[in-house]
Structures are given as structure tokens and as C-alpha cells.
Amino acid sequence: MSYRFADRMERVHPSAIRELLKFGDDPGITSFGGGYPDPALFPLDELRSVFDEVLQEGNRSALQYTTSIGLPGLRSLIAERMTADGSACGPDDVLVLQGAQQGLDLVARLLINTGDVIVTENPTFLGALIAFNPCRPRYATVDVDEAGMKTEELEAVLRSTPEARFIYVIPDFQNPSGATLSLQRRVRLLELASRYDVLVLEDTPYRELRYAGEQLPTLRSLDTENRVIHLGSFSKTLAPGLRMGWAVAAPGILEKLGLLKLAADTQSSTLNMAVTARFLQRFDLDQHIRGAREVYRAKRDLMLATLDEHFPARVSFTRPDGGLFTWVEFPGEFDSARFMSEQALPHAKVAYVPGATFFPLVERPNFARFSYSGQSDQAMVDGLVRLGHLLHETL
Amino acid sequence: MSYRFADRMERVHPSAIRELLKFGDDPGITSFGGGYPDPALFPLDELRSVFDEVLQEGNRSALQYTTSIGLPGLRSLIAERMTADGSACGPDDVLVLQGAQQGLDLVARLLINTGDVIVTENPTFLGALIAFNPCRPRYATVDVDEAGMKTEELEAVLRSTPEARFIYVIPDFQNPSGATLSLQRRVRLLELASRYDVLVLEDTPYRELRYAGEQLPTLRSLDTENRVIHLGSFSKTLAPGLRMGWAVAAPGILEKLGLLKLAADTQSSTLNMAVTARFLQRFDLDQHIRGAREVYRAKRDLMLATLDEHFPARVSFTRPDGGLFTWVEFPGEFDSARFMSEQALPHAKVAYVPGATFFPLVERPNFARFSYSGQSDQAMVDGLVRLGHLLHETL
Incomplete structure (x- = not known):
């Protein structure tokens, strides 16, 4: 049929x-x-020992259902890492995701009606387009040079695109270009987001893999208006097979993302959350x-x-x-x-x-x-x- | 703001x-x-030994990305279990999901435009309504008695509801009523689905937890028209904290669900898939x-x-x-x-x-x-x- x-x-x-x-x-x-x-x-060895420890304790809760927003202990540890990276926050500001990819799907579902516009870097991460597309957005694009998204072009795009709902940007070592958004442009991007009243979706899977130059502040850490939804991931720093990512955002946004997470898959793996938390406590991820x-x-x-x-x-x-x-x-x-x-x-x-x-x-x-x-x-x-x-x- | x-x-x-x-x-x-x-x-002990074994082999692939539709070995083992349960199928007929809950979300996204109708049992699983709601369906309901969904009512509903797209049903020990759909009604439900050209979403989280009476055939096993999308789960038989569920459906449906899975979260946890497969090989789940x-x-x-x-x-x-x-x-x-x-x-x-x-x-x-x-x-x-x-x- x-x-x-x-x-x-x-x-x-x-x-x-x-x-x-x-x-x-x-x-x-x-x-x-x-x-x-x-x-x-x-x-591998550290993870094996952590799995063994978590499962050996006779604490069967690591195999049970838990809250859809993620284990409190893991959310605390992620909040500590975010705070150390310049975004002061607490566990209630963190939503655990099935990899940052899930954040792309949930944010599009939160914000995009058919025909609304997402502003992206040009080129941008193919997986983000795949996540956004079921919401049937239109795209407006801003070219990238060696200092990232060209913010002078961004202004022209935002001025002519009132249907723009959010700017999707990978500020650090962008996929695919490898470009890093300069500090001046980070500040400018947030000014423009404010002036044209759009949100910013900051995707940071590679952020901790810097090989040269000084780390630049995240957009979230520069944001004074709660416009930035920040996505992070342990896929490139720990192991992608655990599927551990997170979102940090304003309470009014994070609560809605949490409801969408509950609807989408109930929760991430309790065990993988418990193991990631224990790894962060037992070993030095940095x-x-x-x-x-x-x-x-x-x-x-x-x-x-x-x-x-x-x-x-x-x-x-x-x-x-x-x-x-x-x-x-x-x-x-x-x-x-x-x-x-x-x-x-x-x-x-x-x-x-x-x-x-x-x-x-x-x-x-x-x-x-x-x-x-x-x-x-x-x-x-x-x-x-x-x-x-x-x-x-x-x- | x-x-x-x-x-x-x-x-x-x-x-x-x-x-x-x-x-x-x-x-x-x-x-x-x-x-x-x-x-x-x-x-717990069996799972600990399996985690230890999978991570000890120096086979680091359990921590890496893999294909979005799920590890082939796990899909084979699920297909064997489905075949033993009367639905002959192979690994390519199986999509691994983040719990069966993800199947509810993905099937709604596959089939439902705003205002389309989902036919449900009355009462039905609240989590399914939560998963379906973002697609903005309307609902038509069919009362449940001790033999499950009343198929005489179902016929009246389908006759008067041309916007119906699929029937959502939990045939075994329904949540919340505990009712089991009788064999006669299973057959009748499929006849009606065929006559009114709607699909059937069969959700079976409790199927293997039967304490009295004879097991009845799944709707999928009775389906001769590829109308049934079957959802299964290891949450109630193994452990919910692994988040391991699956869908079995016709190729034309399963391929689309796989694309939605890729968009939604890339894949389920490689490690949890590898561990579930190894558990099924090493131990007797039945x-x-x-x-x-x-x-x-x-x-x-x-x-x-x-x-x-x-x-x-x-x-x-x-x-x-x-x-x-x-x-x-x-x-x-x-x-x-x-x-x-x-x-x-x-x-x-x-x-x-x-x-x-x-x-x-x-x-x-x-x-x-x-x-x-x-x-x-x-x-x-x-x-x-x-x-x-x-x-x-x-x-």
C-alpha cells in the first residue's frame, strides 16, 4: 500500500x-x-570503572526512570562547568539532552511556525538543517569569513527579514568552515539580536577543542537580555556514544524545552547521566x-x-x-x-x-x-x- | 523579556x-x-558484567557514533524476538528508538497535520497524548471495556471521521485500564482500519508481563496490509534507565521514521545498544x-x-x-x-x-x-x- x-x-x-x-x-x-x-x-578504562562503580552500589536508581530534565547531580556539574566558562548558572538552568542535536530539534519546535525564518551562517552545519527542516522554516544566510559570521551582512538580513525568529550560530571552530567568531562580532551579533528582537541559538560542540589563540567568551556569557539558548555536548570531549548534551537558557525557555523533551523521549538514559556525573567527579575532564x-x-x-x-x-x-x-x-x-x-x-x-x-x-x-x-x-x-x-x- | x-x-x-x-x-x-x-x-549484576565486557574489549566503537537506525546486531536480535512473537521480520525492519515514547513522537510527526484526527482508546496513555499534542491533532475516542477498545464504537467513529489518520492502541494490559483487546476485536480492528484506510499504531510496553490467560497475537502479526506500526520496549522487561525501545513497520514507513530519528537526536546511545545486544546474547531474557x-x-x-x-x-x-x-x-x-x-x-x-x-x-x-x-x-x-x-x- x-x-x-x-x-x-x-x-x-x-x-x-x-x-x-x-x-x-x-x-x-x-x-x-x-x-x-x-x-x-x-x-575507556575510566568509563569502565565508573560504570562498574555506579552499577555496583546496589543503588538501582541508575537503571530506573528519573526526571525528564535530567539527574540533578549531572545538572549541577554542568552548571559548574558553565559557570567556570563565564555563564554563571545553577542546576535549574540546565536541561540534559540526547546530544546537542536534540537541542536543535527542540528549539526549532519551540520557536518555528511554517515559513518563519532561521538565520544561519553560510555554510552551516548540515545536521542543524536536518533538525530544523521538519518545522518547515525558510532560511536567510550570512556569509562566513575567517572571523565568522559577517555581522554587517547580518544587519542587512535582519533589517529585511521581519519573519526572522532566531540566529543559529556555531561561534567556535564552526562546522564546516572552522572559522571562529571574533569578540567584536560576538558583541555586535548580540546588539543586532536585541535591536531586531530575535533569539540566538549558540551551538558549541567544539568549543573546548582549541589549539591556538585565546578562548573567547560564549555568546551566553555576553548576553544581558536572556536571548541566547546555549547548547553544549560531551560528545567531542568524552564520548559521543553516551549521547550527552545539554541546553542552558532563560527559565521561560528552558521550562518549555523540558516539556518538549518529556514529550519526545521521556528522558535521556539515567545510567549514562549517572556515569557522566560520576566521571566528572572522579576524574579531571579538563x-x-x-x-x-x-x-x-x-x-x-x-x-x-x-x-x-x-x-x-x-x-x-x-x-x-x-x-x-x-x-x-x-x-x-x-x-x-x-x-x-x-x-x-x-x-x-x-x-x-x-x-x-x-x-x-x-x-x-x-x-x-x-x-x-x-x-x-x-x-x-x-x-x-x-x-x-x-x-x-x-x- | x-x-x-x-x-x-x-x-x-x-x-x-x-x-x-x-x-x-x-x-x-x-x-x-x-x-x-x-x-x-x-x-544489576548481569548488566554490570555486560558493561564491563563491552568496554573491556578494546573495541572502542561502543563509545563512538554509529548509524542512526541502530546497531545492526541489536536490530537482528530484536527481529528474532519479533519473529518468535509471530511477526516475521529481519534487522532492516527494525528501528531502535529512545524508548517507545520516541516512537509516539516520531509517528505523530510522520502522519499528522494540524487538525488531523488520531483515534484513541478512552481512556488512553497520558504520555501518548503528550507526545502527539505538539502536532496539534484532534482526537476521536472509543470506549474501553474488559475486552479492550469497543470495535462497534470504533466503526461508528471511523465512519464519521474521514480525517482520521491512525488508531492508537495498547492491545495488551492497556494503560491505564489494564484491559486486553480480545482476539475477535483485534481482527475486527484491522478489518476496520483497512475499510476506512487508516494506519494502526500498536504500543506494547507491557505485552510480555502476562500473569493469566493465553498470549494473543500482536496486531502486527495479524496485519496483511502493512498498516500496523508496532512499538516495543525493553523498559519494563530489562530496565527503563537504558532507554531502549524499537519500531517495526513497513519499509516505506520505517525509512521515514529513521530520517526523523536522525533529525531528532542523531541516534540512541551506542553503548546502551551494544550492552542490550550483549545481554540478549549472554543471558536468557525470557x-x-x-x-x-x-x-x-x-x-x-x-x-x-x-x-x-x-x-x-x-x-x-x-x-x-x-x-x-x-x-x-x-x-x-x-x-x-x-x-x-x-x-x-x-x-x-x-x-x-x-x-x-x-x-x-x-x-x-x-x-x-x-x-x-x-x-x-x-x-x-x-x-x-x-x-x-x-x-x-x-x-
Whole structure:
């Protein structure tokens, strides 16, 4: 039989790049595609001991239902970390989420009627568009340069878009561009949000993975008007398989997000919340992150040096101060998706993420996202050298 | 500042009973409120050994991202269980969910435009209404008797409701009534779904907790037209804190639900999926469930016997063949919510779930749901005896 779906499903499709990325699972392919953290960095032994401890106590509550907003102990520890990062808050200001991705879904559901506008960076995180799309928003985009979203463009967009409801922004080591929003632009973005009365959704999955330069204040910490909904995640600092993220926002917003969380999945895993809390108490996550930063910094440096040496000069790429990605720009007529399927995969055995679908409005096929977190040093260099040869032949 | 929310939020409210249930956390209160499984039944040692094993193998993939539809190994094991239960299927017919609750949310999003009609049992599971409400459905209801949804009423409802999109039904030990849909009515429900071309959402959280009578076939196993979306859960058989549920449905539906799952939260916890799969391989879940059934059967029998002996004759209640609840009916003018806040809580130190909000259209205040799973035998009897005294005084 055939099925009739709700109108919102017109905006729910398999990603165009999903087919291509399937090749990334082929062990014969060197993939720079996924934004996966390096599994060698997962604190496996520490997590094993914490699971053992939590389950050994005869305290069966870690396997039971709990409150939908999240275990109070974990919310306290997240509030402490947020406070140390400049956003003074308490446990009641924190909502535990099934990864920050759930925050993208819930915030869109909280704020967006069909046809309302979400302002995004251009390019932006594909997963956010996937989360927002079932609410059938329109998008308005603001280009990104090495200092992040261009706030002069943002003003023009907000002035001409009264239907704008919120600005979605990844201020630190943006996905996919790697750009970091400058302090001046952070301040300016909040001024504009206030003047045009829109909210700000700040997504910070990579924030703690800084390899160069000074940490900049979060938008939430600069916000004096309770306009910023802040999303954080332990996926890149601890382990994504736990699915532990959070939102911090004004009480009037957080209460509504909590009701949507209850409706969506009752609660996150009690056990994973208890284990994350115990890990934060028993071990020094910041020290763990410092170690991870060393590893990723070296991988970033190696990728950038290999691209410098082996890619044609007509191919440029960003030099991020943190995060997991560099954003590669090919000459104007180059189609990175077609090149990948016809050349890179069959001849260089290399995969990356073609960039077109990161642009919400007008796709630009001459970009690609390369992650430096997922391959060993040798595999990374070998793959990039092979790809460089192909590019020299092609361009 | 004040916030402007999307129109769907008009249907997202704190539950009227949430305030009352807060008293359930008071250790001085004997609560029959929550639908919590008995924590003494959680296989704590087995789960600890499985977590230890999964994390010890140096196989770090259990902490990494994985596919949004769920680990293939777990989907295979769920498919085997479904097949053994009469619904022949393979791993590709299974979508792993963040508890069956997530299935309620995703199915509503898949099928419901504003104003479309969902047909429910009357009364029905409050959490389902909470999940459905953000899609702004209307409800049509069909009364329940001891053999479940009255299919003669269902026909009248479907005939007069062309906007009906799906029938939501809990065939086994329904929440809150405890009723089980008879075989004859299962067949009839599917005939009517076919004739009026609506889908069926079958929710089975209590299915494996049968204490009397013969197991009846699932609607999914009787369905020859791919109309049934089946939701299952390990929350009541293993542990709710793992948040492990699943959907089985036709490929054309399951693919769309998988895309919505990806948008909603990327995936369920890789680790919890790996652990659940390993538990199913290493231990005999069916034997564990047989043990749980013995415990719950005794608790059910004790509650029913105590109610028989200590509640006034004018108070009636259901005698379910399984599940966790009995549904108590008080005389017509009785308000169970008011009685609880004014009498039961302060004077008998007893809590239950007032029944009014389980009725989607016309609330009936003279009902209440009592769970027999959450209290020790002594606390259960003492609480019910105290409540019985109060009721004798009041009625």
C-alpha cells in the first residue's frame, strides 16, 4: 500500500551525501568524511570503572526512570562547568539532552511556525538543517569569513527579514568552515539580536577543542537580555556514544524545552547521566581535554602541512584554531561531489564531505569538508598525497 | 523579556497531575502513582558484567557514533524476538528508538497535520497524548471495556471521521485500564482500519508481563496490509534507565521514521545498544521475564485482594491479566484529584494517579490509576488499608 504523510515530510529527505558517505565504511577507503572524534582518546578504562562503580552500589536508581530534565547531580556539574566558562548558572538552568542535536530539534519546535525564518551562517552545519527542516522554516544566510559570521551582512538580513525568529550560530571552530567568531562580532551579533528582537541559538560542540589563540567568551556569557539558548555536548570531549548534551537558557525557555523533551523521549538514559556525573567527579575532564587538544593540534598541523605541500595552489583551505575540520575551496567550476564519485573514490580511495549541502539556499559545489580527527597520521598523509596527485592532474 | 513561541506550543503544557505527583517523591508517602517497574527485578549484576565486557574489549566503537537506525546486531536480535512473537521480520525492519515514547513522537510527526484526527482508546496513555499534542491533532475516542477498545464504537467513529489518520492502541494490559483487546476485536480492528484506510499504531510496553490467560497475537502479526506500526520496549522487561525501545513497520514507513530519528537526536546511545545486544546474547531474557511475571502476579493479586477487602463496595476496579495497573472507578460525583490532595495525601499519606487526564476529550474525574509494581507488599497493604478507611468515611 502507499502511505500519505504529513506535510512536514516534504522537507525530510535522505541527505544527498549519504550515498557517497557509505563508501566511508569501506576499509579500503581513507575517509576524511565523518566528524567523529578520535576513538583512541575515549577514556575507556575510566568509563569502565565508573560504570562498574555506579552499577555496583546496589543503588538501582541508575537503571530506573528519573526526571525528564535530567539527574540533578549531572545538572549541577554542568552548571559548574558553565559557570567556570563565564555563564554563571545553577542546576535549574540546565536541561540534559540526547546530544546537542536534540537541542536543535527542540528549539526549532519551540520557536518555528511554517515559513518563519532561521538565520544561519553560510555554510552551516548540515545536521542543524536536518533538525530544523521538519518545522518547515525558510532560511536567510550570512556569509562566513575567517572571523565568522559577517555581522554587517547580518544587519542587512535582519533589517529585511521581519519573519526572522532566531540566529543559529556555531561561534567556535564552526562546522564546516572552522572559522571562529571574533569578540567584536560576538558583541555586535548580540546588539543586532536585541535591536531586531530575535533569539540566538549558540551551538558549541567544539568549543573546548582549541589549539591556538585565546578562548573567547560564549555568546551566553555576553548576553544581558536572556536571548541566547546555549547548547553544549560531551560528545567531542568524552564520548559521543553516551549521547550527552545539554541546553542552558532563560527559565521561560528552558521550562518549555523540558516539556518538549518529556514529550519526545521521556528522558535521556539515567545510567549514562549517572556515569557522566560520576566521571566528572572522579576524574579531571579538563586534563583529559588538554591531552586531546595536543593530539588534535598535531593532526590539524599535519593535515594543513600536507595540503600545503601536495594540493595544487589553486585549492585553498581554512586554518582553524580548533575543532575537527578544514574547509577546502576548489576553483569555481569544480564539482567536489562529482570529483569524489568519479575520481577520488575509485582512483585515490579517498572520501571527504562534498560541501554543496552545507549551503542552505544556493549550493556551492566547489567546496568540501575534511576532518583530521579520524585517520592515523600515516593514512592521512598517504590519502592526501594520492588525492593531491589526482587534483594536480585534473585542475 | 517575554518570548513568542510557535503555535504548536499552545498544546504543550505541564501535566495537571505533575504537581500532585511531586508528593510521590516524599519518602513519607506511599505512592501507587508511577508506572515504574520494580527495581529489585533489574538484572544489576548481569548488566554490570555486560558493561564491563563491552568496554573491556578494546573495541572502542561502543563509545563512538554509529548509524542512526541502530546497531545492526541489536536490530537482528530484536527481529528474532519479533519473529518468535509471530511477526516475521529481519534487522532492516527494525528501528531502535529512545524508548517507545520516541516512537509516539516520531509517528505523530510522520502522519499528522494540524487538525488531523488520531483515534484513541478512552481512556488512553497520558504520555501518548503528550507526545502527539505538539502536532496539534484532534482526537476521536472509543470506549474501553474488559475486552479492550469497543470495535462497534470504533466503526461508528471511523465512519464519521474521514480525517482520521491512525488508531492508537495498547492491545495488551492497556494503560491505564489494564484491559486486553480480545482476539475477535483485534481482527475486527484491522478489518476496520483497512475499510476506512487508516494506519494502526500498536504500543506494547507491557505485552510480555502476562500473569493469566493465553498470549494473543500482536496486531502486527495479524496485519496483511502493512498498516500496523508496532512499538516495543525493553523498559519494563530489562530496565527503563537504558532507554531502549524499537519500531517495526513497513519499509516505506520505517525509512521515514529513521530520517526523523536522525533529525531528532542523531541516534540512541551506542553503548546502551551494544550492552542490550550483549545481554540478549549472554543471558536468557525470557527466563528473566518469567521471574518478573511471578513477582508482579503476586503483587497484582495482593493489591486486588486488599482492594476487595478494604475499599467500599461502591468503588470498583479492573482485574488485569498483566501489566502494572488497575483502574479504579469511584462513584459518579467523586473527584479523585481533589480527594487525593485534600484527603489521601494529608491523611492517609497515599498517592495515586487521578484519572481525569487520561480521557482525551471529556475528562472523567471519578477514576484513578493504581500501580502495584512500585511498593513492597507491606507498604502496599498498609497504604491501601489507610486509604480504604478514608474512603469508607467519605463515601
